[in-house]
Structures are given as structure tokens and as C-alpha cells.
Amino acid sequence: MSILHLPGLIDIHVHLRDPGGTHKEDFATGTAAALAGGIVAVLDMPNNTPPVTDADSLHAKLAAAEEKAHCDYGLYLGANESNADTVFRLHAEACGLKMYLDQTYGPLRLAQLSAVMAHFRRWPAHLPIAVHAEGLVLAGAIALAQAHNQRVHLCHVSRAADIALIRAAKERGAPITCEVTPHHLFLTAADAKRLGPLGYMKPTLGTAADRDALWANLDVVDCIATDHAPHTIAEKGGENPPPGVPGLETALPLMLTAVHEGRLSLERLVELMHDNPVRIFGLVPPDSEIEIDTTAQHTISRRGLHTKCGWTPFEGMLVWGQVRKVALRGKLACRDGDILIPPGFGQPLRRTA
Numbered sequence: 001m002s003i004l005h006l007p008g009l010i011d012i013h014v015h016l017r018d019p020g021g022t023h024k025e026d027f028a029t030g031t032a033a034a035l036a037g038g039i040v041a042v043l044d045m046p047n048n049t050p051p052v053t054d055a056d057s058l059h060a061k062l063a064a065a066e067e068k069a070h071c072d073y074g075l076y077l078g079a080n081e082s083n084a085d086t087v088f089r090l091h092a093e094a095c096g097l098k099m100y101l102d103q104t105y106g107p108l109r110l111a112q113l114s115a116v117m118a119h120f121r122r123w124p125a126h127l128p129i130a131v132h133a134e135g136l137v138l139a140g141a142i143a144l145a146q147a148h149n150q151r152v153h154l155c156h157v158s159r160a161a162d163i164a165l166i167r168a169a170k171e172r173g174a175p176i177t178c179e180v181t182p183h184h185l186f187l188t189a190a191d192a193k194r195l196g197p198l199g200y201m202k203p204t205l206g207t208a209a210d211r212d213a214l215w216a217n218l219d220v221v222d223c224i225a226t227d228h229a230p231h232t233i234a235e236k237g238g239e240n241p242p243p244g245v246p247g248l249e250t251a252l253p254l255m256l257t258a259v260h261e262g263r264l265s266l267e268r269l270v271e272l273m274h275d276n277p278v279r280i281f282g283l284v285p286p287d288s289e290i291e292i293d294t295t296a297q298h299t300i301s302r303r304g305l306h307t308k309c310g311w312t313p314f315e316g317m318l319v320w321g322q323v324r325k326v327a328l329r330g331k332l333a334c335r336d337g338d339i340l341i342p343p344g345f346g347q348p349l350r351r352t353a
């Protein structure tokens with residue numbers, strides 16, 4: 001047995017579905033899944049029903065989180081075509097602004113460049129605008145970041161060309177950061193074929209060459225984020241399956257497996273899953289520690305998952321590393337997968353001045 005202590009991890013990209021989709025996940029089950037995976041704080045996306053685009057929807061969601069969350073949390077505001085003149089006023093209560101520049105799950109797609117530019121003019125330049133943008137749209141997002149000197153965070157980068165462009169833009173000083181997901185690092189289109197709708201998300205899984213390019217360019221990646229996007233098995237098996245896969249409980253074992261295989265250093269793992277999230281979003285990290293048995297091997301299974309959706313696209317994968325204990329603000333929050341703190345223990349993340 002080899003025990004390792006790390007700071008509690010921070011996942012900057014999750015969809016906990018509360019409100020509007022609580023049959024898929026809610027703040028209680030989603031944050032329990034986070035703790036079981038060694039994650040002590042999550043940044044939750046705004047594509048709810050209704051979407052989080054104004055004070056009422058933000059405050060309703062904050063109230064739901066305050067009541068139910070086991071771990072700490074921050075909430076994104078969503079940009080739409082008509083809230084550029086109002087949403088920026090709420091920036092102090094949010095972790096960032098999210099813009100959907102490509103079609104994906106939910107109602108927040110922005111189609112008009114004029115609306116996008118209006119948000120860029122208003123949103124405080126020091127706070128990130130997180131964008132869902134792929135391919136040529138990603139190139140547009142980088143151009144917007146440079147033109148407005150606005151910090152832009154590029155979500156779930158998945159393609160060789162996209163990461164190559166990010167490298168070039170960063171080398172020229174573009175004010176951008178980016179994240180990759182474990183599913184784009186560990187799965188490919190071949191797995192999507194095998195998994196059917198359970199392997200469908202946006203961005204879709206790439207080729208083996210795309211996956212390899214993400215690993216080869218990990219030095220320009222700022223964060224690993226799960227894009228935890230649960231949908232029920234029934235929805236996934238339906239006529240028009242929604243995109244998205246859960247990831248909170250599998251991210252750390254997968255990344256520890258990469259460490260075990262020598263593809264990533266432990267120092268870099270902590271940068272990607274703790275230090276850079278703190279830096280990019282200006283967070284006060286929660287006082288926390290996780291204890292991992294790095295020599296424990298296990299096979300990923302839907303059994304024992306805390307996520308309400310009850311499945312994982314990584315079913316059957318053999319991974320290294322098991323989270324034994326999670327301490328949050330002086331309390332033992334999770335031991336061997338058992339959640340030991342009540343809903344409502346989680347607090348809103350604070351930002352440094």
C-alpha cells in the first residue's frame with residue numbers, strides 16, 4: 001500500500017442539472033459523486049431549465065445548492081442574445097460567464113456575432129468567459145479574446161487542429177486558457193461505436209490521432225475538467241439521445257493511471273486539477289486534503305456510483321489509485337466512498353480580492 005496526500009481537487013466544468021433536470025442529477029447526488037472522486041469543489045454550468053441568465057435564476061440555483069450541496073461550488077452565468085446589458089452586473093455572485101457558440105444540450109446557443117461582442121464589451125476583463133467552441137468557431141473565440149483583450153477559457157478541447165491552434169495563439173500571447181476532459185484523453189471514435197449513445201457527447205470523441213495530440217500537447221493545457229453531463233439510461237436509449245457523459249467519479253483514477261504509466265507527473269496532475277483552476281478563476285481553495293492509495297487497482301463499474309444517472313462510459317476499465325479519505329474544512333467528508341457530511345455542508349467558493 002502506498003498512501004499519497006493531495007489537496008482536494010477542483011472541477012471547473014460540471015452539469016449538476018439542478019433545477020430542471022433533477023431526475024438526471026441534483027446538487028446532493030452530484031456533489032456526493034464529486035467527493036467520492038476526490039473533488040471538493042465544482043463549477044456548475046448554466047444550461048439548466050430554466051437557464052441561469054438573470055438574478056432570479058441565479059438566486060434560485062444558489063438556494064438549491066446551499067440546501068443540498070455536500071461539497072463547495074461556484075455557478076456560471078449563461079450568456080444569451082438579450083442579457084448582455086444585465087448579466088455582467090451579477091459577476092460578483094458567479095464564477096464566470098459561459099457562452100455556447102456551438103450547438104449542444106440546452107437552450108443557450110448564441111448565433112449572432114453582435115450579441116457575442118456585446119457580452120465581450122461588458123463582462124469584466126479579469127474574469128473568464130468560458131466558451132463551448134469547436135474548430136473554426138474556436139478560432140473565432142480566440143480572435144474575440146485578442147480583439148477585446150478579454151480572458152477566454154476554452155472548454156473541452158478535443159481535436160488535434162484545435163490544440164495546435166491554441167498552442168500557436170498562446171505562443172503569441174493570446175489571453176486564453178483551456179481544459180481537456182478525461183473522456184477525450186482516454187476514449188476515441190472507436191469507443192463511441194462500441195458504446196453507442198453512452199459514448200455520445202459534445203464535442204464527440206475524436207480519432208486516435210486527436211487523442212494522441214491532446215496527450216502530446218498537454219503542456220499547453222491548463223486544466224483537466226470532467227464536463228460531467230449525466231443523462232438517464234432511458235434518455236440515452238431513446239429516439240434522440242442527448243449528448244453527455246458522467247465523469248466526476250472516474251476522473252482522478254483515470255489521471256492517476258496516466259501517472260502510474262508515466263504519461264503524466266503527479267506535480268502536473270495537481271497543477272491541472274487544483275492549482276490552475278484556482279489561478280484561472282481567482283478562487284480561495286477550500287481547506288481540504290485527499291488521501292489516495294496509489295497501489296490499489298480497481299475496475300471501473302456502475303456499482304456504487306453516487307451519480308444519479310447510474311452509469312459510466314468507462315465501465316470495465318482497469319485503473320490505478322483509489323480515493324480513501326476526503327477531508328473538507330476539518331471534517332472527514334468521505335471515507336471509501338461513503339459520504340459522511342450532510343447536504344448543505346458545501347459552501348459557495350470565495351474569490352480572492
Ligand code: DOR
Binds near residue numbers: 243
Ligand atoms: O455532451 C455535452 N453535454 N456537451 C455539452 O456541451 C453540454 C452537455 C450537457 O449539458 O449535457
Ligand code: ZN
Binds near residue numbers: 104132155156202203
Ligand atoms: Zn460544452
Ligand code: ZN
Binds near residue numbers: 045229
Ligand atoms: Zn459542458
